[in-house]
Amino acid sequence: MKLPQKHTAKGTTIFTVMSALANEYNAINLSQGFPDFPVDPMLGDLLAEAVQKGFNQYSPMAGLPMLREAIANDFKKRYNVSVNADTEVTVTPGATYAIYTAFTSILQAGDEVIVLEPAYDSYKPNIETNGAKVVPVSLVAPTYHVDWQKVKDAITDKTKAIIINTPHNPTGAVWNQQDWDTLADILRDTDIVLLSDEVYEQIVFDDEQHISVLQHEELRQRSFAIFSFGKVYHNTGWKMGFCIAPPELSSAFRSIHQFLCFSVNTPAQYALAQYLSQPVLPDIRGMFQKKRDFFLDLLKDTPFTVHNPSKGSYFQTVGYEKISDMPDSEFTQWLTKEYGVATIPISAFYNNHQDDKIIRFCFAKKEETLEQAVAKLSALTATV
Numbered sequence: 001m002k003l004p005q006k007h008t009a010k011g012t013t014i015f016t017v018m019s020a021l022a023n024e025y026n027a028i029n030l031s032q033g034f035p036d037f038p039v040d041p042m043l044g045d046l047l048a049e050a051v052q053k054g055f056n057q058y059s060p061m062a063g064l065p066m067l068r069e070a071i072a073n074d075f076k077k078r079y080n081v082s083v084n085a086d087t088e089v090t091v092t093p094g095a096t097y098a099i100y101t102a103f104t105s106i107l108q109a110g111d112e113v114i115v116l117e118p119a120y121d122s123y124k125p126n127i128e129t130n131g132a133k134v135v136p137v138s139l140v141a142p143t144y145h146v147d148w149q150k151v152k153d154a155i156t157d158k159t160k161a162i163i164i165n166t167p168h169n170p171t172g173a174v175w176n177q178q179d180w181d182t183l184a185d186i187l188r189d190t191d192i193v194l195l196s197d198e199v200y201e202q203i204v205f206d207d208e209q210h211i212s213v214l215q216h217e218e219l220r221q222r223s224f225a226i227f228s229f230g231k232v233y234h235n236t237g238w239k240m241g242f243c244i245a246p247p248e249l250s251s252a253f254r255s256i257h258q259f260l261c262f263s264v265n266t267p268a269q270y271a272l273a274q275y276l277s278q279p280v281l282p283d284i285r286g287m288f289q290k291k292r293d294f295f296l297d298l299l300k301d302t303p304f305t306v307h308n309p310s311k312g313s314y315f316q317t318v319g320y321e322k323i324s325d326m327p328d329s330e331f332t333q334w335l336t337k338e339y340g341v342a343t344i345p346i347s348a349f350y351n352n353h354q355d356d357k358i359i360r361f362c363f364a365k366k367e368e369t370l371e372q373a374v375a376k377l378s379a380l381t382a383t384v
């Protein structure tokens with residue numbers, strides 16, 4: 001049977017590869033981005049309550065109205081933005097699905113999409129599956145800021161969209177107002193659609209504030225803003241997220257969504273709606289700030305170089321130039337096998353596998369997990 005090749009990504013994702021290697025070598029898994037601590041028991045109770053109360057059938061295509069309302073209220077409270085729950089919010093089975101659906105609703109064969117790299121690894125195959133072409137623009141290592149001239153230069157008459165991600169996986173960079181304003185200047189007078197991947201929106205550190213595209217009145221009109229409950233409430237396995245976009249874009253999004261999965265897990269929607277409607281929500285930011293600080297402190301006992309403390313997301317990148325000059329993918333395999341700690345090579349986030357000799361740790365883990373990992377890593381010596 002000859003089947004078409006829909007995209008150029010080869011084999012399984014790096015996250016699956018490294019998690020499998022971690023299992024094989026019984027290594028501590030700081031590779032894939034998921035927490036190893038439990039969800040708030042209240043969320044579990046609400047899920048059980050949903051099933052018992054009979055929330056077990058298909059929900060409306062755009063999502064349970066009570067969840068869409070709760071999302072709109074939450075954004076009003078936290079970002080002071082008005083979101084229309086009926087026409088602008090669509091509940092999805094996770095953010096990855098929302099990104100794919102947003103691309104599918106706007107892309108046609110021959111279109112180009114600008115991707116700032118390093119980038120979350122689903123973007124490229126999602127774009128290519130839709131017959132469009134990825135136009136990569138590298139962020140500037142090791143601070144990973146945007147070179148705006150390069151973005152301008154990448155725009156052609158075929159550019160249909162640009163996808164951005166803040167707080168950023170894998171680098172922990174966070175956009176400021178100037179970034180958003182510069183992007184607005186560049187996109188004004190074009191029809192380019194913006195996909196704003198904000199799955200780590202509640203996870204920022206020190207004095208950083210996450211600025212959502214929804215707070216940028218001009219850019220918001222051309223944007224899909226994409227969020228993940230899994231990343232924020234430590235339940236990545238629920239695969240729950242949502243997309244906020246102006247009515248015209250939301251209706252294009254829903255025209256694909258209704259034939260892709262039609263409706264999303266109803267009990268989980270009920271549970272999240274009730275959870276979000278509590279008067280006080282847990283201090284996610286404070287919890288992750290402690291973890292980042294704890295992890296950075298532990299790293300001081302290792303020969304890794306922290307070029308930039310993570311400003312947001314639950315990832316910390318480090319250089320290993322004092323330990324080895326191996327290519328990063330080889331280095332992460334060696335680290336897993338020989339030192340029992342799994343990480344992710346940053347080259348996996350580049351179209352051309354650019355190797356800056358930087359690797360990524362996920363610190364969304366229990367303190368004891370982080371301690372055990374760094375105890376193993378402290379056996380490393382600076383040799384180069």
Ligand SMILES: Cc1ncc(COP(=O)(O)O)c(C=O)c1O
Pocket residue numbers: 033093094095096097120165169197199227228229230231236239240241
């Ligand atoms: C930048 C980014 N976007 C999207 C996702 C996927 O989120 P979800 O699990 O809700 O599909 C991830 C998960 O790692 C991510 O890092």
